[in-house]
Amino acid sequence: MTDTPKSAPVESSPVEATPVESAPAESAPAEQTVNDGVAPVVPSTGLTVMHLFCHTTDRLDREAVAAAVKSAEAADAQVVAAAMLGHKADVAFMVLHPDLRVHHRLQSALQAAGLKVSDSYVSITEVSEYAKGMPAEMLQPRLFPTLPPAGKHAFCFYPMSKRRENGANWFTLPYDERVALMHEHGKSGRTFAGRIVQLITGSTGLDDFEWGVTLFGNHVDDLKDVVYTMRFDRASAIFAEFGTFYVGAVTPVEQLFG
Numbered sequence: 439m440t441d442t443p444k445s446a447p448v449e450s451s452p453v454e455a456t457p458v459e460s461a462p463a464e465s466a467p468a469e470q471t472v473n474d475g476v477a478p479v480v481p482s483t484g485l486t487v488m489h490l491f492c493h494t495t496d497r498l499d500r501e502a503v504a505a506a507v508k509s510a511e512a513a514d515a516q517v518v519a520a521a522m523l524g525h526k527a528d529v530a531f532m533v534l535h536p537d538l539r540v541h542h543r544l545q546s547a548l549q550a551a552g553l554k555v556s557d558s559y560v561s562i563t564e565v566s567e568y569a570k571g572m573p574a575e576m577l578q579p580r581l582f583p584t585l586p587p588a589g590k591h592a593f594c595f596y597p598m599s600k601r602r603e604n605g606a607n608w609f610t611l612p613y614d615e616r617v618a619l620m621h622e623h624g625k626s627g628r629t630f631a632g633r634i635v636q637l638i639t640g641s642t643g644l645d646d647f648e649w650g651v652t653l654f655g656n657h658v659d660d661l662k663d664v665v666y667t668m669r670f671d672r673a674s675a676i677f678a679e680f681g682t683f684y685v686g687a688v689t690p691v692e693q694l695f696g
Contacts, residue, residue: 480536484563484581487534487639488541489595489650490548490555491527491684497552500695506547507531507691513540518586519694520593522686527556529694530595530686532652534563534585557682559597561639561650568620580637585654587635591688592655594665597647597681608677619673626668633660647681654688661685 480486507517515535522530531548533541541560549555563581586593600608608616627636635654642648655661668674 476539478537478539480538481562485534485536485583486538486541487532487561487563487637487650488545489559489652489684490531490533490545491522491557492529492531492548492553493556494528494695495552495554498695499551502551503548503553503694504691506544506551509547510535510540510544513543515540515544516585517544517691518593519689519691520686521689521694522684524685526682526684527686529553530593530684532585532595534583557684559595559641559650560644561641562644563637564640566620568617583637585637586688587654590635590654590656592653592658592661593686593688594653594655594661594683595650596683597641597645597650599648599679601677601679606676619671619677623668623671623673626671627664629667630660630664633657634664647679658685 507519510517510533513535515533517534518532520530520532522528531544533544535541545555563583565577565580569577569580602609611619633656637652639650639652640648641650653661653664655664669678
């Protein structure tokens with residue numbers, strides 16, 4: 439996901455021209471139409487992405503949760519459900535659809551089904567300014583990914599930004615220097631091809647950080663290894679700021695609560 443970088447390699451830098459491994463692309467959605475007399479609110483291109491991190495309550499209706507997800511999928515949304523580890527959330531939903539109103543309907547339905555949203559993140563799919571010149575077939579998966587990737591059930595999400603500090607201000611670096619740093623970062627990320635699929639989404643002006651990073655791995659240690667390895671790249675070691683990490687397992691919604 440001005441001078442703001444837009445799409446990235448696996449970990450700290452969301453702006454590399456050749457990410458580790460992108461999700462396969464789905465077809466671009468047809469032109470949005472007014473639904474029930476209310477105009478859609480969509481990006482000019484790409485998808486809106488919402489991450490919801492939820493706790494269960496004593497009002498939980500498992501069937502209603504599954505029905506809410508199925509209703510969103512019937513409206514052409516992609517919904518990735520995950521069983522989460524630790525105290526920060528019990529379950530998570532990653533939702534991809536152009537229209538903010540589709541996202542809001544699902545959020546409201548999940549809350550009505552007895553889930554409490556403890557944290558969330560809103561972003562959009564986009565193509566980095568550093569990806570100029572790449573073939574269209576390599577850009578399409580960034581704008582219209584198909585998720586979740588087959589066989590990769592380890593799930594991680596975290597937000598990140600670039601620093602604006604004296605001596606470490608990403609946005610005052612010359613463009614050519616930023617390109618060089620991102621190419622270095624991408625080279626590290628590509629060593630994890632086959633182990634990690636990642637989606638970097640842009641959130642400047644939409645949420646508290648500048649990008650959301652979603653990782654899907656073959657194994658839990660794949661998530662750890664890619665984040666650790668890429669923190670040694672200068673683009674990350676000098677310029678990256680990270681938010682809260684969430685980790686879980688991609689799980690069918692019908693099996694989400696055990």
